[in-house]
Amino acid sequence: MGERGILTVVSGFSGAGKGTVMKEIMERYGNYALSVSATTRKPRPGEEEGREYFFKTAEEFEKMIAKEELIEYARYVDNYYGTPKAYVEEQLEAGKDVILEIEIQGALKVKEKFPQTLLLFITPPTARELRNRLKGRGTETEDVINGRMKRAGEEACGMDQYDYLIVNDVLSECVEQVHQIIQGEHRRSYRNQAFIERMKEELKGE
Amino acid sequence: MGERGILTVVSGFSGAGKGTVMKEIMERYGNYALSVSATTRKPRPGEEEGREYFFKTAEEFEKMIAKEELIEYARYVDNYYGTPKAYVEEQLEAGKDVILEIEIQGALKVKEKFPQTLLLFITPPTARELRNRLKGRGTETEDVINGRMKRAGEEACGMDQYDYLIVNDVLSECVEQVHQIIQGEHRRSYRNQAFIERMKEELKGE
Numbered sequence: 001m002g003e004r005g006i007l008t009v010v011s012g013f014s015g016a017g018k019g020t021v022m023k024e025i026m027e028r029y030g031n032y033a034l035s036v037s038a039t040t041r042k043p044r045p046g047e048e049e050g051r052e053y054f055f056k057t058a059e060e061f062e063k064m065i066a067k068e069e070l071i072e073y074a075r076y077v078d079n080y081y082g083t084p085k086a087y088v089e090e091q092l093e094a095g096k097d098v099i100l101e102i103e104i105q106g107a108l109k110v111k112e113k114f115p116q117t118l119l120l121f122i123t124p125p126t127a128r129e130l131r132n133r134l135k136g137r138g139t140e141t142e143d144v145i146n147g148r149m150k151r152a153g154e155e156a157c158g159m160d161q162y163d164y165l166i167v168n169d170v171l172s173e174c175v176e177q178v179h180q181i182i183q184g185e186h187r188r189s190y191r192n193q194a195f196i197e198r199m200k201e202e203l204k205g206e
Numbered sequence: 207m208g209e210r211g212i213l214t215v216v217s218g219f220s221g222a223g224k225g226t227v228m229k230e231i232m233e234r235y236g237n238y239a240l241s242v243s244a245t246t247r248k249p250r251p252g253e254e255e256g257r258e259y260f261f262k263t264a265e266e267f268e269k270m271i272a273k274e275e276l277i278e279y280a281r282y283v284d285n286y287y288g289t290p291k292a293y294v295e296e297q298l299e300a301g302k303d304v305i306l307e308i309e310i311q312g313a314l315k316v317k318e319k320f321p322q323t324l325l326l327f328i329t330p331p332t333a334r335e336l337r338n339r340l341k342g343r344g345t346e347t348e349d350v351i352n353g354r355m356k357r358a359g360e361e362a363c364g365m366d367q368y369d370y371l372i373v374n375d376v377l378s379e380c381v382e383q384v385h386q387i388i389q390g391e392h393r394r395s396y397r398n399q400a401f402i403e404r405m406k407e408e409l410k411g412e
Contacts, residue, residue: 121395127408153409159402164393167401177393184390187370187383189327195373196365202333203359 005033005092006185007114009100009107010178012122013152015134017168018101021122024175025099032182033091035100038064041079054084072102072109083110097182104158118185120178121162125169127152211239211298212391213320215306215313216384218328219358221340223374224307227328230381231305238388239302241294244270247285260290278308278315289316303388310364324391326384327368331375333358 012018026032038054040061049055056064061080064070073082083100091098100110111117124130130152134145159165164181168174189196218224232238244260246267255261262270267286270276279288289306297304306316317323330336336358340351365371370387374380395402 123405127405127412130409131412149409149412153406153412156402156406156409159405160395160399162395164390165395165398165401166393177390180386181390181393184370184383184387187372187387189366189368189371192371193366195371196362199329199333199365200359200362203336203355203362206333206337206355206359 003095005031005094005096005098006118006182006191007088007092007098007100007110007116008118008120008182009102009110010120010122011102011104011107011155011162012168013124013130013155014148015130015137015152016122016124017133017171017174018122020171021168021174021178022099022101024171025178028175029179031095031097033096033098035083035088035091035098037081037102038070038073038084039079039081041081056080071100071113072106074106104155104161108158108161116191118164118182119162120164120166120181121159122166122168122174122178123159125167209301211237211300211302211304212324212388212397213294213298213304213306213316213322214324214326214388215308215316216326216328217308217310217313217361217368218374219330219336219361220354221336221343221358222328222330223339223377223380224328226377227374227381227384228305228307230377231384234381235385237301237303239297239304241289241297241304241306243287243308244276244279244290245285245287247287262286277306277319278312280312310361310367314364314367322397324370324388325368326370326372326387327365328372328374328380328384329365331373 010018010022022034026034036050036054038056038061040056040058043055047053058080061082064082064084065073069085070082071085071088073080083102088098107119111119124133131145131149134140134148166174166177185191216224216228228240232240242256242260244262244267246262246264249261253259264286267288270288270290271279275291276288277291277294279286289308294304313325317325330339337351337355340346340354372380372383391397
């Protein structure tokens with residue numbers, strides 16, 4: 001039972017530590033695959049085709065849209081970003097739990113299309129802590145940080161549309177919780193209809 | 207967040223190994239409390255007041271019904287069985303995850319009254335395995351075993367009303383899954399409304 005993988009979308013405020021959580025869950029457990037997005041933006045130094053992104057021309061990307069080869073996509077500024085369906089399907093079929101890191105609009109679109117998708121929201125324990133983490137990066141100006149905090153305030157309105165809310169306070173605990181939630185979800189009754197039907201049939205024959 | 211305990215109802219076919227799973231989960235993890243039922247049946251040798259059951263007279267029991275001191279109750283043959291509310295409430299308030307082992311009718315009644323109750327169904331991997339386990343006990347006649355199998359067939363129709371379905375194949379894995387599911391449920395968004403509201407407020411102030 002539960003052989004097929006589960007598609008999980010992870011979102012969270014910028015600065016919540018999603019990237020670190022994802023990295024850690026991939027290292028610690030064997031059964032996960034990270035979805036790789038397609039984008040039309042240019043690769044940055046050090047980024048590799050198929051690792052950070054699948055880099056596409058606008059023409060290629062629009063062809064993927066037309067052929068419905070994307071689970072979801074969005075346009076930010078002048079670039080497209082999207083999730084290629086083929087890779088995700090392949091991994092789910094192979095029994096891998098696929099994790100997709102996208103923001104709330106995309107997350108809700110995915111859930112609408114695939115209702116069995118699990119939506120996780122990662123948050124720091126307090127707003128103050130979020131600001132401290134953004135400051136701690138030491139790479140952003142006060143203005144940029146204020147902008148991120150403002151955006152976090154807007155995103156917070158969508159928090160209760162997520163299935164689960166995970167507080168990233170102690171990293172290792174947060175990673176374990178994400179793992180527990182995804183593994184527990186494999187046991188949901190609605191994900192095990194085939195097992196239930198088989199059991200009913202067998203009991204009739206006994 | 208999630209300080210209050212979660213009420214979990216565990217059901218399963220007779221022979222699925224529920225009792226062993228409960229015993230093991232209590233021994234292995236610290237945060238659980240087993241609910242103790244009240245009953246009007248006479249104590250059997252070795253049974254202790256407050257451990258196996260709270261033993262009551264019919265009059266006492268009916269008084270508890272009238273005063274709504276039971277979460278659910280049922281009458282089998284000539285005896286009442288029920289779940290005293292006070293103990294469960296006390297444990298949940300103290301942050302303990304309370305596990306209640308009752309059959310399907312009772313489970314659905316509890317869920318109706320307390321929608322945040324988690325319903326878990328424990329099942330052996332196959333019907334054949336269920337029969338083997340019942341036989342293996344060596345205490346029941348073929349007739350009794352056939353009766354249990356028939357009842358399992360009836361109970362199977364209620365399986366998909368449970369939130370989660372756990373296969374008790376390897377005991378230690380089953381116990382870990384029950385634990386993962388309950389701990390994961392603590393992170394459900396709807397159980398963390400207070401956290402969400404606080405976060406929204408804080409972010410407004412930032």
